[in-house]
Amino acid sequence: MGEGATREKNGRRAFLGRAGVGIGASLVALAPGVRLIDLVIAKPEAEPVSGAVRWGMLVDTTRCAEGCTACVDACNDEHGLESLGRPETDAQWIRKADVHDPATGRTFSLPLLCQHCESAPCVDVCPTGASFRRDDGIVLVDKHICIGCRYCMMACPFKARSFIHETLSGQKPYSPRGKGTVESCTFCVHRVDDDRSPACVEACEADAGGALSFGDLNDPDSDVVTRLRAVASREIRPDLGLDTGVRYAGV
Amino acid sequence: MTGAAYRRTLAGITLAAVLLALPAPPSAADVPLPDVPRGRGEQCVEPSDVMRRDHMEFLEHQRDRTVHDGIRTKRHSLIECIACHATRGEDGGYVAVNAPGQFCAGCHAYTGVKIDCFECHVAVPAGESARNGERARGTAVPVVAVGWADAVQRRLPAAARR
Numbered sequence: 445m446g447e448g449a450t451r452e453k454n455g456r457r458a459f460l461g462r463a464g465v466g467i468g469a470s471l472v473a474l475a476p477g478v479r480l481i482d483l484v485i486a487k488p489e490a491e492p493v494s495g496a497v498r499w500g501m502l503v504d505t506t507r508c509a510e511g512c513t514a515c516v517d518a519c520n521d522e523h524g525l526e527s528l529g530r531p532e533t534d535a536q537w538i539r540k541a542d543v544h545d546p547a548t549g550r551t552f553s554l555p556l557l558c559q560h561c562e563s564a565p566c567v568d569v570c571p572t573g574a575s576f577r578r579d580d581g582i583v584l585v586d587k588h589i590c591i592g593c594r595y596c597m598m599a600c601p602f603k604a605r606s607f608i609h610e611t612l613s614g615q616k617p618y619s620p621r622g623k624g625t626v627e628s629c630t631f632c633v634h635r636v637d638d639d640r641s642p643a644c645v646e647a648c649e650a651d652a653g654g655a656l657s658f659g660d661l662n663d664p665d666s667d668v669v670t671r672l673r674a675v676a677s678r679e680i681r682p683d684l685g686l687d688t689g690v691r692y693a694g695v
Numbered sequence: 696m697t698g699a700a701y702r703r704t705l706a707g708i709t710l711a712a713v714l715l716a717l718p719a720p721p722s723a724a725d726v727p728l729p730d731v732p733r734g735r736g737e738q739c740v741e742p743s744d745v746m747r748r749d750h751m752e753f754l755e756h757q758r759d760r761t762v763h764d765g766i767r768t769k770r771h772s773l774i775e776c777i778a779c780h781a782t783r784g785e786d787g788g789y790v791a792v793n794a795p796g797q798f799c800a801g802c803h804a805y806t807g808v809k810i811d812c813f814e815c816h817v818a819v820p821a822g823e824s825a826r827n828g829e830r831a832r833g834t835a836v837p838v839v840a841v842g843w844a845d846a847v848q849r850r851l852p853a854a855a856r857r
Contacts (some may be wrong), residue, residue, distance in 0.1 A: 491765035578765065587815060615817045617774050622815030627827050637765045 463594070487637070498689065499582035499631055500661035501645070502668050502677060503554060505694040507653035510542055510553040515656065518647030522632060523619040528610055535606040535621070537629040538644055543695070552694065555656075558583060558629035559603040559680070560689030566596035566605065569636070575626075581661075581689050582633055587625040596626055601681050604628045631658075631689075731801035734779040735848065740770050750776075754812075778820045791818035 487493065519525065519538045527534045538557040545551070560583045567583065568573045574590035577583045585605075597605045600659075605628040608621060615621050618634040632642035640646075645656040659666030677693040679686070741753070757771040769775045780798040782791045792799040792801050793813040803810050 487765070490766055490768050492766055578763065580765070583797065584762065588758060588762070615815060617817050617821040620815035620817070633765070637767050
């Protein structure tokens, strides 16, 4: 890109910033999904999240080492998930699964987390509306209205959610958690809103094989889309037609 | 008795009951007020009388905007309330705002209104642990959140994302 183009782009960004245009501003829409100019600008603090963005993740299992738990540890640290000594009921937002194909003997390892489905079963079944999908595709529990019925845990095909059975203390300020509510991976929504990657992605990049990439599935230049273009990937349980936000390569 | 007359009578009785139930306006000296610690700074985010009456509304609206819409402005955020209103104990550590006599608990005990914010939310400023004074429930566990504390302190406008 020439210097002139760079300057023009910066000028446009600065102008849009002043004009208060939010994320994924499309200046000219030629037809649905076809835009002449498509800019992605960090969301201003006071703007609501927009459906122009869909956060997603690619897990490249060929780079995910068996026995490595960098992502799980980072998640536990980030959100203050501590074992209460009862593994059956300890909260678990991301876990490692070792897969073995008896027909071929091939084994590989992959992290499982909330798949942030477009058509999320947990959202469908929630009787109070506590389980919801944010406009930018992140599936969350509003613990203020969660009554702890655990229908969502039954509905989730990925066993992604945990129920908190015991009184907690020492939670992280940005990750409130409490007894009687269901919780699951939030894609580190507090970090995403601050223009950072989830803790697991950062940890995998820094300390492990870099198996995780995260970004906006609607942005052709994002990390995740660049890698999705390059490698074959699939949803787990594509038969359910959930259109998950997390895709796996090498499975 | 017709419906209208019945309603008028009922309204009259209710009004009389209300008037009888009202005590004589007390003078300031008669009323014991809760003694809560002052927050940091000169002025809260809204005038004090507005905050006394409506803080729960601000918090509730902010809570919905943050959880559902990702709006993370600081003005009515619970984290910011705690940042200003938590006091330090004798050992220099923060005291939880829901500890007896502290900012939240002091008034809420006085008015007899139970709050459940702190069943999930931490009651000391980001990056600090409650080292002095007891929490309302459970034992204090050190909170280590350096990254977040930094983010709160230096909430720069996020750079344009590529």
